[in-house]
Amino acid sequence: MSNGYVNYESKTxxxxxxxxxxxVFLSLPVLWAVYWxxxxxxxxxxxxxxxxxxxxxxYISGYAFLVVSCSIGACLIGSLGSxxxxxxxxILEKRAVFLAVTSLVTGMSLMLVELGQPLNMxxxxxxxxxxxxxxxxxxxxxxxxxxxxxxxFVLLMTNSLLVARRIGILALFTAIAAGSTVGSxxxxxxxxxxWNGPYLPIDFILCAWITGFAMMIIVAYAAAKRDAVNRxxxxxxxxxxxxxxxxxxxxDCFFILWTVSTGMxxxxxxxxxxxxxMALVSGPLQVTFWGGEILVGLVAPLALLLxxxxxxxxxxxxxxxxxxxxxxxxxxxxxxxxxxxxTPLFGLDAYRIVIPSMVEISIVxxxxxxxxxxxxxxxxxxxxxxxxxxxxATT
Amino acid sequence: xxxxxxxxxxxxxxxxxxxxxxxxxxxxxVGIKLSSGRGPTPLPLGCQHxxxxxxxNACPTSATYQTPEGIVAQIYxxxxxxxYCMNACPYGVRVYNWTTPEWPDxxxxxxxxxxxPRPKGVVEKCTFCHHRLIRANERARAEGxxxxxxxxxxxxxxxxxxxxxxxxxxxxPRSEITALAANPRAFRLKEELGTRxxxxxxxxxx
Numbered sequence: 001m002s003n004g005y006v007n008y009e010s011k012t013x014x015x016x017x018x019x020x021x022x023x024v025f026l027s028l029p030v031l032w033a034v035y036w037x038x039x040x041x042x043x044x045x046x047x048x049x050x051x052x053x054x055x056x057x058x059y060i061s062g063y064a065f066l067v068v069s070c071s072i073g074a075c076l077i078g079s080l081g082s083x084x085x086x087x088x089x090x091i092l093e094k095r096a097v098f099l100a101v102t103s104l105v106t107g108m109s110l111m112l113v114e115l116g117q118p119l120n121m122x123x124x125x126x127x128x129x130x131x132x133x134x135x136x137x138x139x140x141x142x143x144x145x146x147x148x149x150x151x152x153f154v155l156l157m158t159n160s161l162l163v164a165r166r167i168g169i170l171a172l173f174t175a176i177a178a179g180s181t182v183g184s185x186x187x188x189x190x191x192x193x194x195w196n197g198p199y200l201p202i203d204f205i206l207c208a209w210i211t212g213f214a215m216m217i218i219v220a221y222a223a224a225k226r227d228a229v230n231r232x233x234x235x236x237x238x239x240x241x242x243x244x245x246x247x248x249x250x251x252d253c254f255f256i257l258w259t260v261s262t263g264m265x266x267x268x269x270x271x272x273x274x275x276x277x278m279a280l281v282s283g284p285l286q287v288t289f290w291g292g293e294i295l296v297g298l299v300a301p302l303a304l305l306l307x308x309x310x311x312x313x314x315x316x317x318x319x320x321x322x323x324x325x326x327x328x329x330x331x332x333x334x335x336x337x338x339x340x341x342x343t344p345l346f347g348l349d350a351y352r353i354v355i356p357s358m359v360e361i362s363i364v365x366x367x368x369x370x371x372x373x374x375x376x377x378x379x380x381x382x383x384x385x386x387x388x389x390x391x392x393a394t395t
Numbered sequence: 396x397x398x399x400x401x402x403x404x405x406x407x408x409x410x411x412x413x414x415x416x417x418x419x420x421x422x423x424x425v426g427i428k429l430s431s432g433r434g435p436t437p438l439p440l441g442c443q444h445x446x447x448x449x450x451x452n453a454c455p456t457s458a459t460y461q462t463p464e465g466i467v468a469q470i471y472x473x474x475x476x477x478x479y480c481m482n483a484c485p486y487g488v489r490v491y492n493w494t495t496p497e498w499p500d501x502x503x504x505x506x507x508x509x510x511x512p513r514p515k516g517v518v519e520k521c522t523f524c525h526h527r528l529i530r531a532n533e534r535a536r537a538e539g540x541x542x543x544x545x546x547x548x549x550x551x552x553x554x555x556x557x558x559x560x561x562x563x564x565x566x567x568p569r570s571e572i573t574a575l576a577a578n579p580r581a582f583r584l585k586e587e588l589g590t591r592x593x594x595x596x597x598x599x600x601x
Contacts, residue, residue, distance in 0.1 A: 044495035044515060051416025052490050055478035116476020116491070116516020124456025124473050135479050136455035190588060191449050191485040339482075344427050345440065345584070346487040 019380055026373040033366020036359045037113045047359035053346045054339045058356040059114035061331040062364035064182055065211075066107030067142065068204050069327050070371070072179040073212025074100035075149060075171060077241075082152070082168040088237050091230070094384040095219050095375075096212075097153045097168075100175075102374050104146055106367045113363055134185040141178040148174055157383075179204050186334070194263065194276035194338040203255055210252060211327045213245040217320035222379070242316045245323065246305040249298055256294070275341035280333055284340055284353045288329050297326010396422055399441075401505060402524060402550035404512045406496035417493040421521040422551055436599070439551070439560070441521035442467060442488045443584065443592030453483035459518075465565075465593060466523050474517040481518060485585050486592075489520045523562075524549040544570060565593060 040047050050057045078096030081089035112118050121139070130136050148171035155164035183201030190196050217238055224234035263277025280289040301319035340352045356364075378384055399405060399421050408418045421442070426435030444467045450459050451467065458473035459480055481489045495515040498506070506512070509526040513519050524547075531547035544563060552562040563572030575581065580598040583591075 046417070046493040046515075048493075050493070052418065052481065053416055053487060055481040055491060114477075116478075116518075117474060117514075118476075120456065120473060120475045124458070124475060128457040128473055130452075130455055130457045132452045133455040133479070135453070135477055139455065185479070189449055189453060189483045191483055343487065344435075345425055345485075347423075347425055 019376075022376060023373065026369045026376065029362070029366045029369040030373060031366075033363045033369070036362050037109075037366075040113050040359065040363070041118075047357060049355060049357040049360065053343070053348060053352060054336070054354050056335055056339065057354065058332070058360040058364050059110055061328070061335045062367060063107050063110045063114065064204070064335070065328050065331045066103045066110065066367065066371075068179045068182050069207045069211035069331070070103035070215065071100045071107065071145075071149075072175045072205070072208040073210070074103060074215055075175040075212075076209055077212040077216045079168055079172040082156075082165050083172050085165075088233075088240055091233060091237065091386045092216055092220065094153070094156050094386055095223075095379070096216060097149060097156060098378060098384055099215060099219070099371070099375060100149050101146075101153050102371050104142070104149065106371055108142070108146070110364065110367050134181060134188050138178065138181040138185055141174060141181050145171065145174045145178045176205060179208050192276075192338045193267075193271065193273040195334075199259070200334070206248065206252060206255060207327055207330060210245065210248045211324060213241050213248065214320040214323040214327070217241050217245065217316050218324075219375075221314065221317040221320075238316050242305050242319070245320070246302060249302050249305075249323070253298060253302075256298070272338065272341060272343075276338040279337045279340050279351060284351050285333050285336055289333050292329030293326050293333055296322050297329055301326070396420060396424075396551075398550040398554035399521070402507055402510070403522070404506050404510045405519075406498060406512075407502075412494070415493075417491075419490050419492070419496070419519075421488075421490070421519070438596060440486065440488060440584075441551070441594070442523075443486055443590065443594045444521075444523060446591035446593060447589060449483040449485070449588075449590060450480035450489070453479040455479070462525070464528065466525050466528070467520075468522050468525050469519060471511065471513050471517050471519070476516040476518065478518060485588055485590065489518050491518050492516060521549075 036047065048057060048059070074096045077089065078093055078100060080086045081091070081093040081096075115121065125136065125139060148167055152164050152167045152171050155161075155167060180201035183204035186192070186195040187197055187200040220234045220237050220241070224231045224238070227234070260277055260281065263273050264281070267274050279285050301322045304315050304319040304322075307315065336354055340354055342348050342350055400407065403421060405421055406419050408420070412418060422439055423441075424437045425440045426437050428435055444465060446465065448459075448461060448467050451461055454460075454474075455477065456473045456475055458470050458475070460468060460470070462468050476491070478491055481487075481491060492513055492515050496512060507526075509530065527549065528547045531542055535542045535546060544567075548562045552560040561572055561575060563570040565572055565576060567573060575597065576595050578597055580600070581595050582598060583595055585592070
């Protein structure tokens with residue numbers, strides 16, 4: 001491949017065997033997920049830990065994490081270069097849009113396993129749609145989003161940059177609308193007071209920004225390790241994104257603080273919103289809340305990002321990985337909290353402990369592994385190299 | 396509950412499926428404490444057929460809808476199995492077919508041909524035996540008359556040996572059910588949510 005590099009081989013630093021071992025390591029959970037996904041789709045049995053009183057579980061958390069936090073997050077960061085023409089972020093454009101498309105497609109595939117009769121959706125959305133339903137709106141807007149970001153990616157790869165950037169503007173607004181619509185799926189019905197309200201659609205977009213910056217820090221760090229020529233550019237980008245990530249994490253601290261405060265002290269006590277909040281604070285979800293969402297997802301990364309002298313080490317990458325884990329925990333906690341509360345009408349006198357089945361964990365884990373696998377492959381073969389990197393290498 | 400299962404081809408649940416919270420029943424007994432402090436009082440709980448049902452707004456494919464008579468009905472071939480209606484329902488009366496329903500061979504001849512069995516992956520719930528209403532309307536039309544009180548009652552009301560359940564037209568001011576609904580002992584579940592349930596309970600006489 002002619003790419004304008006001088007002495008191209010000296011640009012990369014990674015070996016071959018280690019990379020292929022990494023690919024095999026990622027392929028195993030992907031294949032395992034495909035196997036169990038197919039069984040779940042076509043078998044007469046159910047392999048999840050869900051039930052009539054907990055109808056939504058890890059598949060929905062995984063879906064919300066992938067299509068909102070990951071896909072929209074990547075789209076937002078990509079737009080900083082493509083739409084807002086921020087010089088420093090242009091180098092990440094292709095990588096970000098690729099991750100946005102891959103995360104969205106993977107999340108939608110997760111939905112195929114979650115839905116009981118996915119094929120009915122094709123006829124139902126055309127023949128008997130219900131526009132009042134947030135899920136209907138989510139489906140329509142995400143379909144538009146998929147078309148737009150896929151088109152943007154193809155245009156970027158074929159160097160039609162002007163058209164790509166125009167499509168990118170549409171993709172950006174559609175992505176934000178799509179993410180907030182997922183929030184409205186939870187926020188609109190009044191029957192779950194913990195979810196109900198305008199907060200979740202806004203919180204989902206905040207989580208997208210946080211996860212987007214975290215993912216791109218990891219991506220930039222991996223690129224910097226491999227690309228000695230463009231390393232200073234990537235390090236400067238990591239520095240910038242680290243600061244933005246820290247700012248958004250501080251904002252998230254206040255989101256969580258006021259969510260917990262209003263849940264604990266805002267109502268009459270004993271109501272469903274209070275019970276759901278206490279499920280996180282001291283109930284069955286306290287480990288995933290305090291351990292996953294707060295300590296790993298907020299406190300530790302903030303401490304790492306705000307420490308002086310971290311720029312040359314892998315600290316921002318470690319912080320970013322922790323943030324991504326925390327954001328996944330956030331989706332799990334948000335989803336399960338109101339479904340585990342004591343509800344006499346449901347025959348539940350105590351909190352219900354919901355532990356996902358190994359099949360659910362395998363499928364969601366495999367979905368995440370697939371995104372990492374796909375990105376590793378395209379990055380290894382330099383398919384996402386940006387013109388900015390090429391020009392830097394030849395000067 | 397037995398009458399409902401037979402009338403509507405609701406599959407019997409094994410102990411394993413009950414443990415897994417996959418119980419399929421359209422009506423169940425729940426014990427709730429009343430605001431007076433008495434209880435727990437056993438109440439039969441099925442779909443409340445709300446006048447403002449949150450489930451119909453939730454369904455993306457209009458699989459659940461409200462009939463002109465006010466029954467919240469279900470069209471199973473439209474259901475995509477997203478279970479949004481289950482989370483939207485504040486009464487927890489919807490059940491999902493987590494597995495393919497099965498009946499012992501000896502029970503197959505007892506299936507009601509008026510009610511289609513539901514496949515794996517769709518949500519189902521009490522329909523006030525809507526198929527009985529359709530039959531009653533057809534009969535009345537054939538006889539050239541309007542539907543009369545008593546022409547149509549759900550299986551559970553018909554079967555109740557204690558006469559603890561009554562059924563009728565809430566829109567008819569002369570009906571027995573309207574008089575019962577006006578009783579000072581009458582209450583509805585979760586009225587504060589604004590769902591306007593059409594199932595009304597009467598408190599025990601003090």
